[in-house]
Amino acid sequence: MIQISCKNVTLGYEGVAVVKDLNFEVSQGDYLYIVGENGSGKSTLIKALLHLKPPMSGEIHMDHSLLGGGIGYLPQQTIVQKDFPASVREIVLSGCLGRFGWRPFYGKKEKQTAMEHMEKLGITHLADRCYRELSGGQQQRVLLARALCATRSMLLLDEPAAGLDPEAMQEMYHLLEKLNREEKITILMVSHDIRAAAAYADHILHISEEPLFFGTKDAYIQSEIGRKYTGGMKHVGDA
Amino acid sequence: MWEMLKMYFSYPFVRYAMIVGVLIALSSSLLGVSLVLKRFSFIGDGLSHVAFGAMAVAAVLDVGNDTAVVLPLTVLAAVLLLRTGQNAKLKGDAAIAMISVGALAFGYLFLHLFSRSANLSGDVCSTLFGSTAILTLSLTDVWLCIALSVLVVFIFILFYHRIFSVTFDETFARASGMHTELYNLLVAVVTACVIVLAMKLVGSLLISALIIFPALTAMRLFKSFRGVILASAVLSVVCAASGILLSILASTPVGATIVCVEMGMFALCSFAGGVVQGTKKGYT
Numbered sequence: 354m355i356q357i358s359c360k361n362v363t364l365g366y367e368g369v370a371v372v373k374d375l376n377f378e379v380s381q382g383d384y385l386y387i388v389g390e391n392g393s394g395k396s397t398l399i400k401a402l403l404h405l406k407p408p409m410s411g412e413i414h415m416d417h418s419l420l421g422g423g424i425g426y427l428p429q430q431t432i433v434q435k436d437f438p439a440s441v442r443e444i445v446l447s448g449c450l451g452r453f454g455w456r457p458f459y460g461k462k463e464k465q466t467a468m469e470h471m472e473k474l475g476i477t478h479l480a481d482r483c484y485r486e487l488s489g490g491q492q493q494r495v496l497l498a499r500a501l502c503a504t505r506s507m508l509l510l511d512e513p514a515a516g517l518d519p520e521a522m523q524e525m526y527h528l529l530e531k532l533n534r535e536e537k538i539t540i541l542m543v544s545h546d547i548r549a550a551a552a553y554a555d556h557i558l559h560i561s562e563e564p565l566f567f568g569t570k571d572a573y574i575q576s577e578i579g580r581k582y583t584g585g586m587k588h589v590g591d592a
Numbered sequence: 593m594w595e596m597l598k599m600y601f602s603y604p605f606v607r608y609a610m611i612v613g614v615l616i617a618l619s620s621s622l623l624g625v626s627l628v629l630k631r632f633s634f635i636g637d638g639l640s641h642v643a644f645g646a647m648a649v650a651a652v653l654d655v656g657n658d659t660a661v662v663l664p665l666t667v668l669a670a671v672l673l674l675r676t677g678q679n680a681k682l683k684g685d686a687a688i689a690m691i692s693v694g695a696l697a698f699g700y701l702f703l704h705l706f707s708r709s710a711n712l713s714g715d716v717c718s719t720l721f722g723s724t725a726i727l728t729l730s731l732t733d734v735w736l737c738i739a740l741s742v743l744v745v746f747i748f749i750l751f752y753h754r755i756f757s758v759t760f761d762e763t764f765a766r767a768s769g770m771h772t773e774l775y776n777l778l779v780a781v782v783t784a785c786v787i788v789l790a791m792k793l794v795g796s797l798l799i800s801a802l803i804i805f806p807a808l809t810a811m812r813l814f815k816s817f818r819g820v821i822l823a824s825a826v827l828s829v830v831c832a833a834s835g836i837l838l839s840i841l842a843s844t845p846v847g848a849t850i851v852c853v854e855m856g857m858f859a860l861c862s863f864a865g866g867v868v869q870g871t872k873k874g875y876t
Binding site for chain 1: 629630631749750751752753754756757759760761763764765766767768769770811814815816817818819820
């Protein structure tokens with residue numbers, strides 16, 4: 354099932370195009386890496402996918418289950434969050450807000466959903482801990498659990514590995530792989546870590562220079578642009 | 593002392609002052625947590641200066657009910673300020689500084705040029721520091737204040753989870769389909785209303801204290817959002833009530849006394865929070 358399709362999309366700010374002629378499709382269960390250097394338009398693309406900013410031209414078509422906040426988004430951390438007094442439970446539950454209309458309080462269903470996702474990510478024992486006292490890896494899991502509460506089928510992650518130590522980074526990657534394989538959750542990962550992309554993705558969208566590349570990982574590694582950026586890592590995909 | 597308090601409380605204006613003081617403290621502390629966490633601590637300060645400017649205009653124009661002039665102008669300023677917070681051209685803190693100083697200067701100049709009052713510096717002083725205004729509250733003021741506080745508390749309870757989400761992570765909230773602008777606007781408008789009311793209690797220079805101190809104090813003690821909100825409300829009410837009582841007993845200015853009590857409470861709780869953390873670290 355095709356969840357997102359972009360046709361001839363141009364994105365930009367105040368009349369200046371950042372990304373031109375964007376064409377790609379995402380199907381249920383895909384693991385897509387969106388790679389490119391800083392300033393290449395990754396965050397603009399994120400905003401377009403989340404419907405926070407309309408494209409300048411072209412068409413972004415989405416499955417209706419993803420509209421109105423159906424994508425589970427994991428943004429980069431902000432300074433505000435660094436000393437925010439909030440328990441893990443409060444944060445995870447807030448992921449349910451987008452979906453339950455105008456009711457003022459959480460019901461049983463939301464609490465259960467939150468518990469399930471915390472269990473899945475191994476943070477149940479942290480439920481009453483304060484967010485700011487957790488390690489970087491634990492914090493990312495909390496935000497991942499919140500994102501899962503907001504979606505049934507697709508996660509969009511913005512540099513989730515930024516600021517994590519190597520071990521926590523590996524754990525994060527494994528968790529995502531597991532969610533992708535076992536729960537068939539589509540994963541869109543925005544990153545500049547092309548090596549990780551070569552290891553985990555099944556599709557790659559490279560938007561840092563023209564011509565843009567979109568295709569399977571294997572095709573990417575064979576392509577000219579892919580060879581240039583991955584440095585001939587042909588066997589990484591087998592890992 | 594008891595006899596003295598009893599004597600004071602037999603006057604209606606003292607009772608009004610107490611009711612209004614406690615209610616304003618309650619509403620401002622609820623808003624304060626969200627504002628402090630969003631790095632908008634100074635918005636209270638900025639808005640109160642705008643309210644001062646508006647008050648000056650109302651005084652000169654000799655409008656019967658000055659709230660009718662001050663409230664809309666302050667709400668407008670609040671909306672504009674929170675808007676520029678997201679706009680890169682004029683950074684939030686610079687915009688607040690600009691508007692607040694501008695309004696202060698304009699207000700004083702306006703009063704100086706056009707006021708027919710015999711005691712200009714007395715007027716200015718009481719608007720800035722709220723020394724006597726709280727004791728001249730009419731019954732209408734009291735009812736207005738009660739209605740507004742009930743509204744603030746009601747809005748807060750109703751949107752509690754959404755306010756949390758927007759405060760903690762606005763980007764995520766927007767991405768998950770919430771109308772974050774609407775909530776920001778709501779917070780801005782309510783803040784402006786509370787500030788206009790609080791001006792009567794502590795004066796425009798000291799309002800920030802009512803907004804930020806309870807939140808900061810509560811954050812020393814509690815680690816969940818709900819804990820901080822509840823503690824902030826309780827602390828604020830306690831501080832305001834004891835500040836008003838103290839000021840009656842010692843005949844000190846109401847606003848300044850409340851702020852000093854808040855400061856004392858902050859110091860006390862910082863110390864207590866530090867001790868608790870210290871012992872926890874010692875055990876683990």
